[in-house]
Amino acid sequence: KHQNVRPVCGRNAHHSVARAAWLLGLPAPVVVGCEGERMSAEALGEVLRTTGPAVVVATAGTTDTGDIDPLREIARVCREHGARLHVDASYGGLALCSARLRPLLDGLAEADSVALDLHKFGWQPIASGLFAVRDAADLAALNVQAEYLNADDDTEAGLPDLLGRSIRTSRRPDAFRMAVTMRALGLHGMGELIERCCATAREVADAIRRHPGLELRGEPTLSTMLFRPVSGDVAEVRRALLESGTAIIGRATLPPGEVWLKLTLLHPHATAADYQGLLDTVAATARAGAAIAS
Incomplete structure (x- = not known):
């Protein structure tokens, strides 16, 4: 069905x-x-x-x-x-x-x-995911009984039954890492660090907008922004930075098939000034590639 x-x-x-x-x-x-x-x-x-x-x-x-x-x-x-x-x-x-x-x-x-x-905002290993439902009955499909893992008399005696807490029976202890992080920082602490990331993204976006060799695509909603050099092949610039060991920058292709460079800023203690060298390097790499092509 x-x-x-x-x-x-x-x-x-x-x-x-x-x-x-x-x-x-x-x-x-x-x-x-x-x-x-x-x-x-x-x-x-x-x-x-x-x-x-x-x-x-x-x-x-x-x-x-x-x-x-x-x-x-x-x-x-x-x-x-x-x-x-x-x-x-x-x-x-x-x-x-x-x-x-x-x-x-x-x-x-x-x-x-x-x-x-929590692998972006939360700074945890990549598998640190949570699934929440409005109606707890929706999780009933995960309820499984295996005598060797969650026997009735064991659970009634107070032993924890974690079998229905994940699709996988065994996994890395990411839930523990998440719990410790939330316990240590609290909602206020987490929120403050996330706000810093987003504020820095807005500052970097301003730096891109002011840069004579770069073009910004829109304002960041969170901490991700798209930009590209004003000249040169964007994909080739990205590969040149990668192959030279200079920088690994994300990419995105948006309608109508335009390729952009992508930055997702997740370091709460980094500043906009820390990214200025990267922006200058992107523009310089594009200029060098354009000069070779001509």
Whole structure:
């Protein structure tokens, strides 16, 4: 019966959405158009009118730009059409810790489920993910009994039963690392560090805007920004920096097929001045490549 459920996501969704659908035996996701880099609630409504049972995956902190979908509008559309809403908040979800940034996630509480990850904001190993649901009954599918792991008399005697806390029976102790971090910093401490990252991103964006050899694409929503040299092949500049051992910079390709360099700033103690040398190097590498080409 679950094969009749259709996953729906925005063009901006993480590649793992399609992979998860395949692993679950679901059809390939229906891809909804975006307004800029945010899922269009209007386009979502048009899709849901014809899909039948659906689970919609919205994004709070896209990989390419750090944008956040209009969660409240998307939740309203999902309710109108009886679709479940999951929010991939792996990047932006921890902005909840900051009173200043929390409004960016307006509508998140309307989701049926949310994925959170502490490997960006949270500074944890990459597998440090959490899955939260509105209704605890939704986790019943994870309830498993194995006599050698969680016998009734053991659990009744007070031994912890962790078998239903993860899809995997065994995993690295990332939950412990996350708990220690949250305990040590608290919501206020986490929020303060995340705010620093986002503030630095705005300062670096200003530096890019002022740089004569660079072009900025939009303002950062969180701590990710896209930029490129004003001349030269962006992909070749990136490879030249990589092959020379100078810098590893991300990339993103956005409509209409434009390649941009990407910075996601996650070091809460770095300053905008720390990135100035990298910006100058990108511009100089582009100029050198253009000179060779001519």
